[in-house]
Amino acid sequence: MTDPKTLKSAAEMVARNAAHVVGESAAYRKARNALAAEEIELRRHIERVAEQRRALPPGAPIAKDYRFQGREGEVGLAELFGGKDTLIVYSFMYGPQRKQGCPMCTSQMSAWNGIARHVSQRAGFVMTARSPIARILAWGEEQNWKHLRLYADSSGDYTREFVSAEDADMPGYNVFRRQNGTVHHFWRGEGGRETADPGQDPHDAPDMSALWTLLDTTPEGRGEDWYPKLSDR
Structure with missing residues (x-):
C-alpha cells in the first residue's frame, strides 16, 4: 500500500x-x-x-454451477466472465411482483449502460433479476439499455446465496475472480440499514451510483428523502 x-x-x-x-x-x-x-x-x-x-485473500471457492437465462439461452456463472478473470454481477430489483423496475436500480443501471462496454475491457459485467428473461429484456428495451448484459436468475439459487437468503426483492453487487481454473467470490457490497449513519440512506463507499456522486457536488446535495423516478414528470 x-x-x-x-x-x-x-x-x-x-x-x-x-x-x-x-x-x-x-x-x-x-x-x-x-x-x-x-x-x-x-x-x-x-x-x-x-x-x-x-x-483481500481469496474468497470462498464457488463449487456450484449457478445457471442463468440470457438472450441466447442458458449459461453458467463461469460463462459470464466473457474471457476475463474478473466478473461483476449486479442483482437488480425487478421481481415478478413488480409492475416496473426499481427506480433507483434503473437509474444506476442507466448510468452504467454508457460505460458497460468500457468496463467489459477489463471485467465481465452482467445484470440479473428474478423475473423471466423475456420480461427483463423487455424492460431493458424500454430503458434503451443497449450495452448491458441482462440475465434472469430463474431458479433463484444465485440470489438466495449471494443476495438474500429469503429471496427478497433487493439489490446485490458481487465480484468474482477466476484463479488457476477455480472461481472464487472476491467482494460484495455489504452496506445496509445496519451500517447507515443517522439521517443517511444506506449506501456503499465509494458510492456506485453516478447520480449521487453528481448531486453531491451541488448546493442542494442528494437530499434526505429524494429518490429518482422512472418518469421525468
Missing part, C-alpha cells in the same frame, strides 16, 4: 494550486482551499480502501 509518510500534506498541495474563479471573495477562496484539502484526503482514503480491497 502507499505509504502516507511519503506524501506531501494536502494543505501544502493546495497552497501551490493557482485555481480560482473570477470575482470570488477572499472568504470563498479560504473556504474552498480548506475544502480542497479535505477532497485530497478523501481521494487518498478512497485509494487506501481500494488497495485494502485488492489485497
